[in-house]
Amino acid sequence: xxxxxxxxxxxxxxxxxxxxxxxxxxxxxxxxxxxxxxxxxxxxxxxxxxxxxxxxxxxxxxxxxxxxxxxxxxxxxxxxxxxxxxxxxxxxxxxxxxxxxxxxxxxxxxxxxxxxxxxxxxxxxxxxxxxxxxxxxxxxxxxxxxxxxxxxxxxxxxxxxxxxxxxxxxxxxxxxxxxxxxxxxxxxxxxxxxxxxxxxxxxxxxxxxxxxxxxxxxxxxxxx
Amino acid sequence: xxxxxxxxxxxxxxxxxxxxxxxxxxxxxxxxxxxxxxxxxxxxxxxxxxxxxxxxxxxxxxxxxxxxxxxxxxxxxxxxxxxxxxxxxxxxxxxxxxxxxxxxxxxxxxxxxxxxxxxxxxxxxxxxxxxxxxxxxxxxxxxxxxxxxxxxxxxxxxxxxxxxxxxxxxxxxxxxxxxxxxxxxxxxxxxxxxxxxxxxxxxxxxxxxxxxxxxxxxxxxxxxxxxxxxxxxxxxxxxxxxxxxxxxxxxxxxxxxxxxxxxxxxxxxxxxxxxxxxxxxxxxxxxxxxxxxxxxxxxxxxxxxxxxxxxxxxxxxxxxxxxxxxxxxxxxxxxxxxxxxxxxxxxxxxxxxxxxxxxxxxxxxxxxxxxxxxxxxxxxxxxxxxxxxxxxxxxxxxxxxxxxxxxxxxxxxxxxxxxxxxxxxxxxxxxxxxxxxxxxxxxxxxxxxxxxxxxxxxxxxxxxxxxxxxxxxxxxxxxx
Numbered sequence: 001x002x003x004x005x006x007x008x009x010x011x012x013x014x015x016x017x018x019x020x021x022x023x024x025x026x027x028x029x030x031x032x033x034x035x036x037x038x039x040x041x042x043x044x045x046x047x048x049x050x051x052x053x054x055x056x057x058x059x060x061x062x063x064x065x066x067x068x069x070x071x072x073x074x075x076x077x078x079x080x081x082x083x084x085x086x087x088x089x090x091x092x093x094x095x096x097x098x099x100x101x102x103x104x105x106x107x108x109x110x111x112x113x114x115x116x117x118x119x120x121x122x123x124x125x126x127x128x129x130x131x132x133x134x135x136x137x138x139x140x141x142x143x144x145x146x147x148x149x150x151x152x153x154x155x156x157x158x159x160x161x162x163x164x165x166x167x168x169x170x171x172x173x174x175x176x177x178x179x180x181x182x183x184x185x186x187x188x189x190x191x192x193x194x195x196x197x198x199x200x201x202x203x204x205x206x207x208x209x210x211x212x213x214x215x216x217x218x219x220x221x222x223x224x
Numbered sequence: 225x226x227x228x229x230x231x232x233x234x235x236x237x238x239x240x241x242x243x244x245x246x247x248x249x250x251x252x253x254x255x256x257x258x259x260x261x262x263x264x265x266x267x268x269x270x271x272x273x274x275x276x277x278x279x280x281x282x283x284x285x286x287x288x289x290x291x292x293x294x295x296x297x298x299x300x301x302x303x304x305x306x307x308x309x310x311x312x313x314x315x316x317x318x319x320x321x322x323x324x325x326x327x328x329x330x331x332x333x334x335x336x337x338x339x340x341x342x343x344x345x346x347x348x349x350x351x352x353x354x355x356x357x358x359x360x361x362x363x364x365x366x367x368x369x370x371x372x373x374x375x376x377x378x379x380x381x382x383x384x385x386x387x388x389x390x391x392x393x394x395x396x397x398x399x400x401x402x403x404x405x406x407x408x409x410x411x412x413x414x415x416x417x418x419x420x421x422x423x424x425x426x427x428x429x430x431x432x433x434x435x436x437x438x439x440x441x442x443x444x445x446x447x448x449x450x451x452x453x454x455x456x457x458x459x460x461x462x463x464x465x466x467x468x469x470x471x472x473x474x475x476x477x478x479x480x481x482x483x484x485x486x487x488x489x490x491x492x493x494x495x496x497x498x499x500x501x502x503x504x505x506x507x508x509x510x511x512x513x514x515x516x517x518x519x520x521x522x523x524x525x526x527x528x529x530x531x532x533x534x535x536x537x538x539x540x541x542x543x544x545x546x547x548x549x550x551x552x553x554x555x556x557x558x559x560x561x562x563x564x565x566x567x568x569x570x571x572x573x574x575x576x577x578x579x580x581x582x583x584x585x586x587x588x589x590x591x592x593x594x595x596x597x598x599x600x601x602x603x604x605x606x607x608x609x610x611x612x613x614x615x616x617x618x619x620x621x622x623x624x625x626x627x628x629x630x631x632x633x634x635x636x637x638x639x640x641x642x643x644x645x646x647x648x649x650x651x652x653x654x655x656x657x658x659x660x661x662x663x664x665x666x667x668x669x670x671x672x673x674x675x676x677x678x679x680x681x682x683x684x685x686x687x688x689x690x691x692x693x694x695x696x697x698x699x700x701x702x703x704x
């Protein structure tokens with residue numbers, strides 16, 4: 001938990017350590033088209049600040065390295081940074097409307113600035129995702145099939161088409177591998193009801209029945 | 225909480241607060257909506273159902289109530305050091321309790337000496353209690369929980385539970401968080417993180433218009449709002465918690481005979497702490513999946529000058545009464561979206577050494593043990609209830625637990641005495657709660673006594689049975 005506000009009030013305080021030499025070096029790299037430094041990449045002080053927030057605030061629910069133990073809270077370790085940043089901005093803008101987003105994340109993200117969001121996304125994406133569950137079951141087998149092939153009879157496309165064959169996602173398509181099954185299930189239900197208003201996922205989920213959602217969630221939880 | 229925890233008998237017995245704490249009388253205090261306004265998070269982040277804390281709520285409290293997700297009014301030095309950080313929402317809340325209490329059997333009417341009657345049974349409290357809170361961040365590493373309460377038993381407004389905290393968190397070399405802090409508070413265990421210790425333990429509220437058992441341990445609320453304590457704590461990895469501190473008397477409404485001011489305390493004050501009383505706490509919490517399990521120990525060692533009262537002063541010197549409390553607690557929580565289950569309990573053992581009161585007729589030493597166990601279930605945080613068992617046993621002591629209260633008329637009304645000088649009390653509590661909204665609770669609570677002040681039947685020697693004190697308590701409780 002923070003002894004700091006999550007509104008970035010400490011951020012500029014720590015960013016003051018972004019001394020002139022560092023600024024100059026950054027500017028020089030950018031001017032030279034410096035490889036490895038993107039214009040929107042957070043500076044070192046912001047990254048340090050974000051790490052502290054991640055461990056001492058976000059970590060209470062999501063785990064210090066993003067591998068939450070509680071299936072209510074999604075695992076963030078290894079998540080794609082673009083997706084994480086987009087979600088944090090959606091929380092901040094109060095446009096993501098599933099119940100836990102409203103109850104928890106609207107407040108937590110309300111004062112985050114773009115730099116901190118980028119740094120938080122970078123922090124979690126750099127963490128190693130730990131396996132969430134293992135084992136085989138009929139539900140996992142069924143889920144694997146749905147994930148890879150969809151349910152053509154119900155007009156449900158293959159999840160792998162966007163989230164990748166290994167369920168690691170790409171850019172704005174989130175990593176699903178290793179995610180808590182309960183969390184995935186809840187999100188699918190939110191997409192279906194449009195509480196979480198994402199047109200693509202509403203289209204996918206609206207024809208999924210509860211058993212199919214359960215199966216996909218069970219499968220994803222076992223994926224490395 | 226109701227400030228009055230001391231019965232008339234307690235005052236007569238001369239060991240007031242200690243001999244007369246209402247068993248199970250927990251503070252009617254709670255989580256407050258100002259925290260939700262400050263964090264922008266729903267109640268469920270910190271609570272199963274108020275006032276019981278979740279893991280996140282415990283961490284929030286350990287960090288000094290300062291997590292803030294609102295815009296701040298700030299001031300800084302030229303070196304960008306924060307001088308001021310004020311949330312744009314003032315963290316104020318109000319809380320009200322409206323209640324109705326009904327005992328199985330009414331009590332004698334003592335108002336008209338020589339004209340025996342029965343007091344009206346069925347007491348409406350409107351309000352039983354009305355509180356104003358400042359609860360939230362004060363400065364970057366400084367937060368507070370202030371409660372000012374109007375209580376209908378005293379008819380006055382006074383200080384209630386207060387916990388001021390300085391706290392910070394550092395990351396150790398392995399990146400594990402270590403929270404450290406100080407708490408300045410007025411009720412031992414009010415600063416605790418778990419809902420097992422007396423400050424925030426079950427029952428979270430109780431009637432103040434019924435008959436209460438005679439005995440209670442020192443740490444069991446006897447010194448609530450009567451002390452000032454400074455404790456320091458460490459909370460490692462949101463799991464291992466250690467705390468040590470000291471309490472000193474901080475009387476409210478006490479006047480020094482010489483200075484005419486609030487102090488120094490003199491012989492007109494009763495139960496004044498000699499020096500400073502140490503309080504200690506050690507607990508470990510393990511979290512997995514949606515489960516949380518805590519086990520801990522805590523204790524309080526207090527030495528008191530019995531003192532006196534205005535007009536009957538007794539010097540604050542000489543022998544002391546010592547109360548050494550050692551307690552264990554345990555809590556299991558399952559916090560699901562649909563179902564919330566809590567199993568919890570505490571056992572308090574008190575050793576008394578009554579050097580100052582032995583001349584007045586008490587035993588030189590006594591023991592007292594209190595056990596409380598409870599199970600709480602809620603469905604969707606909306607409908608639920610608690611079943612609790614409570615038991616107090618201890619040494620028989622006619623000086624502490626007298627057999628009679630003698631009125632000016634010479635009559636002995638019984639009720640608040642123990643015919644066999646025993647503190648033993650045992651019973652069950654059942655409570656059903658409905659929350660139409662997360663900050664509004666409607667409760668029906670029933671207390672059933674199997675034993676009261678040492679007996680099941682005719683415990684007072686004038687024909688009253690323990691079950692006559694069974695109580696139905698209806699409550700509307702809300703905060704905004």
